[in-house]
Amino acid sequence: MLVKIASAAVLGLEAYQVEIEIDSSRGLPGQSIVGLPDAAVRESRDRVRAAIENSGFEFPPGYFTINLAPANTRKEGPLYDLPIALGMLLVSEQITAIELADTLVVGELSLDGGVRPVSGLLAICFSLAKSHRRILVPKENAAEAALIKGLEVIPVSSLKEAAEYLSGQTKIKPYQVDLEKLLSVPSEDLLDLIDVKGQGHVKRALEVAAAGGHNILLVGSPGSGKTMLARRLPTILPPLSLNEALEVTKIYSVVGLLAEKGSLVTRRPFRTPHHTTSDIGVIGGGRIPRPGEVSLAHFGVLFLDEFPEFDRRVLEVLRQPLEDGQVTISRAHSALTYPAKFMLVASMNPCPCGRLYDAKPGCSCSPTQVHNYWRKLSGPLLDRIDLQLEVSRLKVDELAALPQGESSKIVRQRVIAARQLQLDRFGGQQVFCNAHMAPQQIRKYCFLEPEAKQLLKAAIVHLNLSARAYDKILKVARTIADLVGVSTIETQHIAEAIQYRSLDKKGGEARV
Amino acid sequence: MGKESYEIGQRGEDLAAEYLANHGYHILSRNFRSQQGEIDLIASDRDFMVFVEVKNYSFRSFGLPSAAIRREKRQSIIHAARTYLYRNRIKNKNCRFDVVAIYRRLDGSRVIELFQNAFFLT
Numbered sequence: 001m002l003v004k005i006a007s008a009a010v011l012g013l014e015a016y017q018v019e020i021e022i023d024s025s026r027g028l029p030g031q032s033i034v035g036l037p038d039a040a041v042r043e044s045r046d047r048v049r050a051a052i053e054n055s056g057f058e059f060p061p062g063y064f065t066i067n068l069a070p071a072n073t074r075k076e077g078p079l080y081d082l083p084i085a086l087g088m089l090l091v092s093e094q095i096t097a098i099e100l101a102d103t104l105v106v107g108e109l110s111l112d113g114g115v116r117p118v119s120g121l122l123a124i125c126f127s128l129a130k131s132h133r134r135i136l137v138p139k140e141n142a143a144e145a146a147l148i149k150g151l152e153v154i155p156v157s158s159l160k161e162a163a164e165y166l167s168g169q170t171k172i173k174p175y176q177v178d179l180e181k182l183l184s185v186p187s188e189d190l191l192d193l194i195d196v197k198g199q200g201h202v203k204r205a206l207e208v209a210a211a212g213g214h215n216i217l218l219v220g221s222p223g224s225g226k227t228m229l230a231r232r233l234p235t236i237l238p239p240l241s242l243n244e245a246l247e248v249t250k251i252y253s254v255v256g257l258l259a260e261k262g263s264l265v266t267r268r269p270f271r272t273p274h275h276t277t278s279d280i281g282v283i284g285g286g287r288i289p290r291p292g293e294v295s296l297a298h299f300g301v302l303f304l305d306e307f308p309e310f311d312r313r314v315l316e317v318l319r320q321p322l323e324d325g326q327v328t329i330s331r332a333h334s335a336l337t338y339p340a341k342f343m344l345v346a347s348m349n350p351c352p353c354g355r356l357y358d359a360k361p362g363c364s365c366s367p368t369q370v371h372n373y374w375r376k377l378s379g380p381l382l383d384r385i386d387l388q389l390e391v392s393r394l395k396v397d398e399l400a401a402l403p404q405g406e407s408s409k410i411v412r413q414r415v416i417a418a419r420q421l422q423l424d425r426f427g428g429q430q431v432f433c434n435a436h437m438a439p440q441q442i443r444k445y446c447f448l449e450p451e452a453k454q455l456l457k458a459a460i461v462h463l464n465l466s467a468r469a470y471d472k473i474l475k476v477a478r479t480i481a482d483l484v485g486v487s488t489i490e491t492q493h494i495a496e497a498i499q500y501r502s503l504d505k506k507g508g509e510a511r512v
Numbered sequence: 513m514g515k516e517s518y519e520i521g522q523r524g525e526d527l528a529a530e531y532l533a534n535h536g537y538h539i540l541s542r543n544f545r546s547q548q549g550e551i552d553l554i555a556s557d558r559d560f561m562v563f564v565e566v567k568n569y570s571f572r573s574f575g576l577p578s579a580a581i582r583r584e585k586r587q588s589i590i591h592a593a594r595t596y597l598y599r600n601r602i603k604n605k606n607c608r609f610d611v612v613a614i615y616r617r618l619d620g621s622r623v624i625e626l627f628q629n630a631f632f633l634t
Contacts (some may be wrong), residue, residue, distance in 0.1 A: 026604045028593060030633025061560070061606040063633070 003091040005083040008103050008119035008128055009075055012249050012289065012336035017104070020080060021067040022087040027060055033084075035068030038076045038288075047078070047109045048085045055113035055160045060092030060154035074333070076288055079118040082107030082136070085159050086166060097166045103135035105162070113159040115286045117141045119256035122249055125151050134174075136162055142175040143263035144253060147182075182264045183242055187452060189207045191232050193411060198402040200392050202229050205389050205500060207411050210236045211418035212479030213433030215322065215344040215384060216309070217503070222354045222393030226347040229391075230303050232343060234268045235408035237301070238416045244299045247339060251291050251298055269300030271342075275309040283317045285329045297342035307346040308376040315381055318344070322384045325436075344385065359394055386435060386472050387500040412425050417480040434479045439471065446474040447487070452494040459498045524568035525552055528612040531624045537562065541596070542598045549592035553612075563593045569615035581611065586631055595617075 005020045018035075031469055047159060052059050055507075066084055068075045083105040089095045106124065108116040117140035125135060125148040134152040137145045142155035153175040156162040164170045193203060202218065202225070209216040210233060218226045240248065248265045252258045258265075273282060273293045284292030304310060321327045321340040328337045350356035351370040356363040365373075382388070422433050425445060432439060437445065448456065460470060477489045477497035486493075531538050537555040544551045553564035565581060581589075589609065597607070611630040616622055 026606045027597075028590065028607045028633055029609065029629070059629075061608065 001091050001093075003087045004306060005087045005090075005100065006102075006132070007080055007083045007106055008104055008124040009073065010123050010254055011073070011334065012078045013123050013254060013291075014340060015120070015124040016036075016073075017128060017131070018071040018080070020076065020083045020087055021069060022084070022091050023065045023067075023181055024060065024062050024088075024091045025065075026061075027063045029063065031064035031066060033066045033068070035066075035071040036074045037068060039072060040078045041068070041075050041080055044078060044081045044084055047081050047111060048088065050111040051081070051085055051109040051113045051159050052088065054111060055158065055159075055163075057089055057094050057163075058092075060088060060094070061093075062093070064088065072487060077118065077120075078108035078116075079106045079120075081109035081136075082156075082159065082162060084110060086162060089163055090166075095163045095167045098168045099134075099166050099226075101129075104128060104132050104135040107136070107138045107156070107162075115139065115156055115158055115162065117259070119258070121145050121252045122246075122253035122258075125153075126246075126250060136165070140259075142256060144160060144176055144249070146175045146177045147179065147264055148247065170414055177263065178243060179264075183240075183245060183266055191235055193236060193406065193408040193410075194404055196225055196228055196232065197399055197404070199225055199229060199391065200405060201499075202389065202391050203405055203411075205387055206230075206233055207236060207415060208479055208483065208496075208500070209233070209343065209345075209387050210411075211415045211483050212386075212422070212476065213343060213435040214344070214386035214476060214479065215435070216387040216389075217382070217385045218345070218347040218389060218391050219350050219502070220347070221393045222349060224391045224393040226391050227303075227305055230301075230305075230345045230347060231270065232408065233301050233303075233343070234270045235270050236411040236415055237343075238412065238419055240266060240268060240299060248299050249443045251295050252340070255296065256325060257290055257296075257298075269297050270303060271297040271300065272303045272305060275304070275306045275311075277310070277314065279311065279313045279317045282314050283321070283329070284327055284336075284338050285331070289329055289331065289334075291338045292327070294318070294327060294340040294342060295338040298339050299341055300343070302342045302344050304344070307348040308373055312376060315376070316378065317383055318337070319384065325328050346385065350390075357390065382503065383468055383472075386476050389500055390502050414483055417485070418479065421482045421485065434475050437475055437478075442471055442474050442478075446478045446489060447490050448474075448494070449491060452489055452491045455491055456494050456498075459494075463498070463501075465501065469501055476500055520568060521566075524614050525566050527622075527624060528564065528566040529553060529610065531626070532564065535626065544592055544596055546592040548600055549588035549590070549595070551589055551592045551596070554596060557608075559606060561597070561602065561605050562610050563589060563596075563607065564610045564612055565589055567577035567611060567613045569613065581631065584634075590633060 001024050004021045007018045007020055008015045009018045031045055048058050090097055106118055108118050110116050115138045117138045121137060121141045122144050125145045127374050129148050129151040134154060135145060136154045136156055139155040139157040142153055143155045154172050155175050165172050220226050245264055245266055248269060252265055280286055282293045284290060284295055325341040326337055327340045328335060351363055351365045352373050353364045427433050477493045480493040481489045532555055535556045539553060539555045541554040546552055551563050552566040555562045555564060604619060608629055609631050611627040613625045
């Protein structure tokens with residue numbers, strides 16, 4: 001006797017169908033699972049036995065061969081428990097299935113027969129919605145699975161319930177969610193730009209960065225508010241579109257972090273990996289490949305505090321995703337690609353003791369120490385950071401006296417308007433914001449007023465800027481002009497953009 | 513193995529066989545041996561072929577008897593079962609491994625317990 005049930009496996013952010021074939025034969029009792037199962041899949045044997053017995057069914061006698069086809073890919077995780085258990089009930093004719101056509105089944109079983117949630121379900125539904133009609137999912141995952149249209153999502157909470165559904169004894173209403181409603185729920189941000197006093201120039205720089213998708217480096221003394229400011233960057237970024245939200249949700253689903261975020265990720269991610277994070281942790285990978293921090297920050301912000309404290313390897317692996325917006329991880333048996341379109345916000349102290357910019361008590365580092373501290377940041381990496389600026393500490397009386405700035409809401413409106421201008425400009429060119437302009441596009445779109453050109457030339461000569469810095473200034477100036485809705489870049493825009501190259505100017509001072 | 517313990521073992525198997533017979537088992541063979549294994553009792557129970565291991569305990573203090581069958585012993589029983597099925601050309605019959613545990617309570621009364629489906633091929 002042979003039974004087949006369709007299930008799925010996740011590879012990267014894609015999924016493919018796994019057919020579970022169960023053959024029973026009379027003979028000595030036992031079962032074997034073939035088709036490259038990993039430990040969690042092989043252990044399902046014991047869970048399935050207990051779950052079947054504790055659900056009021058009989059564990060069938062005889063020998064069972066369970067094949068997970070295609071047999072040449074590695075199967076991971078406990079999501080085959082439920083289909084295997086249902087298959088064993090079918091093959092021993094304890095239940096009959098009238099509802100198995102075009103149906104996918106996934107779910108982990110607990111020993112009492114309950115169905116536990118699994119990870120990666122959104123990716124599965126996304127990839128297999130076209131080829132299947134229906135999916136049986138753990139109840140906890142139903143909201144996530146229902147985000148994909150065109151797939152009937154049947155939530156089940158126990159093996160018994162699933163068996164009764166398949167045999168037509170009970171009807172279960174397909175789970176449905178209202179996508180528009182989920183997305184329009186105002187994300188209540190506890191953070192607001194208004195919380196930060198003073199530091200107007202940093203707020204302005206963040207606005208420019210948000211408007212053009214530029215990466216930004218904040219250099220400043222400890223306690224000057226770098227972290228506080230960076231945390232508020234997501235509040236001025238435009239809200240996620242539906243497609244963006246789905247893509248981000250998919251990543252979180254695969255990693256199994258969705259539970260804490262609800263069914264749909266509606267806020268831009270803000271990731272702050274600690275500086276002890278390994279290169280694999282940042283970029284993704286591992287024996288069982290998993291998206292790293294750069295992918296978890298997809299369409300959001302990756303904030304690296306204490307930038308030079310990160311391992312050199314970590315900093316260098318960032319270069320490729322910063323350039324390509326995705327990460328390809330090649331391993332012996334497969335190559336996976338994870339999206340990684342993020343804004344990099346880095347912050348650091350100006351020197352190891354952190355007081356280089358302070359008059360009192362002053363810096364206690366030797367020039368060599370400062371030199372070595374900065375040397376950890378390679379030129380190619382800094383080149384990918386369009387805005388660099390210094391953040392100084394506020395004095396006590398300044399803290400008390402300064403008026404409150406604008407709220408995130410107001411700034412965000414300007415950012416959205418600027419982004420819309422860029423979208424219109426780049427329409428259909430695979431570029432969505434100024435930061436990603438190719439040299440050709442820079443020539444085409446960064447149109448300078450004659451006076452502005454003069455200023456830029458002077459700056460290049462006097463500040464000894466490189467050709468690369470020249471392009472960066474143009475890109476940033478383009479964004480600044482977009483923020484006020486002007487098509488030609490004017491002197492004031494160039495002047496502001498030049499300010500954001502503080503490290504280049506310091507060429508001989510801080511960076512040797 | 514000393515003569516005394518052999519007799520204790522024999523007596524245990526007699527008790528187990530009697531117990532199983534009373535429960536509808538039909539004893540087919542006793543002390544079946546293959547090259548690398550042995551089975552205390554082989555019986556048929558309705559549609560099932562049952563391979564029975566008899567465990568004799570002087571007292572019960574080390575957990576459930578079925579759990580006390582070690583891997584090597586299980587392998588030995590499985591090997592013998594395969595040999596038996598092969599020699600007698602038995603195919604297409606569902607099989608089962610049972611364990612009969614015999615022990616005495618503290619007050620001296622004897623207990624015989626049957627564990628059906630005690631283990632499986634691994």
